[in-house]
Amino acid sequence: MGVRRDLKRARQRGDLVSRARTGTVRDAHGTVREARTAPLASRNTTGSTADIPFTNAAEAPEAVVLRREVNGAWQPGTAVQFAREVTAVAKGRIAAGLEPGGRVAVMSRTRYEWTVLDFAIWTAGGQTVPVYATSSADQVEWIVRDSGARHVVTETAAHTATVVAGTAGHDQHPRAREIDSGALADLTALGLGVSDEEVTKRRTALTPDTVATVCYTSGTTGRPKGCVLTHANLHAEAANTVELLHPIFKEATGQTASTLLFLPLAHILGRTIQIACLLARIELGHFPSIKPEELRPALEEFRPTFLVGVPYLFEKIHDTGRATAEKIGRGASFERAHRLAVRFGAAHLERFLGRGKGPGPALWAGWALYDLLVYRRVRAELGGRTRYAISGGSPLERDLNLFFHAAGIMIYEGWGLTETTAAATIVPPLGPRPGTVGPPIPGTAVRIADDGEVLVKGGIVFGAYRGDRQATDSALTDGWFATGDLGSLDDDGYLTITGRKKDLLVTSGGKNVSPAVLEDRLRSRPPVAQCLVVGDDRPFVAALVTLDPDAVAHWLAVRKLPADTPMSELVRDERMRADVQAAVDHANAAVSRAESIRAFRIVEGEFTEDNGLLTPSLKVKRQAAVAAYAHEIEALYTSDR
Numbered sequence: 001m002g003v004r005r006d007l008k009r010a011r012q013r014g015d016l017v018s019r020a021r022t023g024t025v026r027d028a029h030g031t032v033r034e035a036r037t038a039p040l041a042s043r044n045t046t047g048s049t050a051d052i053p054f055t056n057a058a059e060a061p062e063a064v065v066l067r068r069e070v071n072g073a074w075q076p077g078t079a080v081q082f083a084r085e086v087t088a089v090a091k092g093r094i095a096a097g098l099e100p101g102g103r104v105a106v107m108s109r110t111r112y113e114w115t116v117l118d119f120a121i122w123t124a125g126g127q128t129v130p131v132y133a134t135s136s137a138d139q140v141e142w143i144v145r146d147s148g149a150r151h152v153v154t155e156t157a158a159h160t161a162t163v164v165a166g167t168a169g170h171d172q173h174p175r176a177r178e179i180d181s182g183a184l185a186d187l188t189a190l191g192l193g194v195s196d197e198e199v200t201k202r203r204t205a206l207t208p209d210t211v212a213t214v215c216y217t218s219g220t221t222g223r224p225k226g227c228v229l230t231h232a233n234l235h236a237e238a239a240n241t242v243e244l245l246h247p248i249f250k251e252a253t254g255q256t257a258s259t260l261l262f263l264p265l266a267h268i269l270g271r272t273i274q275i276a277c278l279l280a281r282i283e284l285g286h287f288p289s290i291k292p293e294e295l296r297p298a299l300e301e302f303r304p305t306f307l308v309g310v311p312y313l314f315e316k317i318h319d320t321g322r323a324t325a326e327k328i329g330r331g332a333s334f335e336r337a338h339r340l341a342v343r344f345g346a347a348h349l350e351r352f353l354g355r356g357k358g359p360g361p362a363l364w365a366g367w368a369l370y371d372l373l374v375y376r377r378v379r380a381e382l383g384g385r386t387r388y389a390i391s392g393g394s395p396l397e398r399d400l401n402l403f404f405h406a407a408g409i410m411i412y413e414g415w416g417l418t419e420t421t422a423a424a425t426i427v428p429p430l431g432p433r434p435g436t437v438g439p440p441i442p443g444t445a446v447r448i449a450d451d452g453e454v455l456v457k458g459g460i461v462f463g464a465y466r467g468d469r470q471a472t473d474s475a476l477t478d479g480w481f482a483t484g485d486l487g488s489l490d491d492d493g494y495l496t497i498t499g500r501k502k503d504l505l506v507t508s509g510g511k512n513v514s515p516a517v518l519e520d521r522l523r524s525r526p527p528v529a530q531c532l533v534v535g536d537d538r539p540f541v542a543a544l545v546t547l548d549p550d551a552v553a554h555w556l557a558v559r560k561l562p563a564d565t566p567m568s569e570l571v572r573d574e575r576m577r578a579d580v581q582a583a584v585d586h587a588n589a590a591v592s593r594a595e596s597i598r599a600f601r602i603v604e605g606e607f608t609e610d611n612g613l614l615t616p617s618l619k620v621k622r623q624a625a626v627a628a629y630a631h632e633i634e635a636l637y638t639s640d641r
Contacts, residue, residue, distance in 0.1 A: 398435040
């Protein structure tokens, strides 16, 4: 298996093993309370992120840094070509009235033009304000007003209509240019009269401490807050993760690194991956959807060597494999392949880390069989060349991580927030530890407060919430950012996230319960789509569950039931309840009896952005969901449930 060979080869390089060292600090009881990793990249004293395309063009003009899909084929784009396009669009932004320090909102799905615009805005001396392509008129209204953006670039006519509706009541209406209507070509034509010297003057006036972007939080508990991030923040994140990961992956695989970016560029993780790839001259492509059925053909054509995704993607790929097996009557075989993969992956990692003998002959024989039947198909789902992936956004179930490892794809988890410029921790390539989110990234420190809250300090930590001094002072103390997440550090400084501080439930019996662990595991099992664990001031923990439409369609097909069976019948079907109960049992296996889900209710409908129950980053708005399903929650605690 390629991953095993790669890891062994890289492990033999002592200089790679010792690249990043994490030190820990213990309290009087011997518990690790702080972990620090020394930086691998020095802090820039001059310049900005805007310099990256021009440095690439000067040092490696013919290097392929981007690939763009044109008429169904991925066309290479060189460093010098990208720098020229950025310059041309920057000139247009200047001609369109963008002043140094001015803000431009960008509302678009992930695509090549987004990257051009981002660097062009910086090159012109401006600040980018990302807006999710799925945002409502009310959300656009708030972000544009709060950020003070006077310019907007949209992707489609529908996005433009949303911006117009959202800003109709503003005293100053932002000028909207539309990518699908030729925004970049129009800006290029508009900027023909702007000199190269003016562009260079704008770009070289930027410093590491210049504000680069105002990124808005997901808004799970209220209005999104605008995180002010500097060019130094972006460089600290991108440069240190590149120095940590790229040399090892390059040495291990011998491949030219490439990735297809499908995460929203409105999310800070997508943005920093974009910057990191250009900084390291890693070939980068763009795709506008994370839905596996849409993404699969693009992965087959682009054939990336690594991916950055969220648990949803890996869960869906796993579920697709199970569903395919069930359709041909081999569902039991897939389950055996899954169980064997978990045992094989765990045994192999224990050997790699020097803590066990590794898989025995029986496990190897089973792996060889299921590699032919199952695992190779999983690799094909991700393009065939992918050996490594990074997962962030929410915890990835440990067993799922081990399944992919056995299938030849090592998934490294990371954790962070908008306020930490994406990843604050990440599992290092030569120190895999499924179930954790790794030690601090180089140049970063993590501390566990007395109440279990995770604190972060370092060059990646933001400086302020725009226009909200009270929230800023509450979140930052002596440079330490209070993340709101709960967690613990192990002896080696690896962080495990256990939940959100604000989401803690306290039952009427006084038991503290973190719903995140239960919800993450519950969502990882079909037919569950979304769920809400409740129990605050109640006698026991319970859950509301919605059904995934794709899983329901498959469930009906396997049982030869009508495809148009009403959801009102399905929520009462005892066979469906039995399948949901199996998912609940899986979730309960991770917690004590007192913390386990004692009752559940399948509800009709879905949690979506449109009905206000999900954020654009697919996080449940807990307060909104509790209010929307108040009757159903009450029914969970009555005798007739």
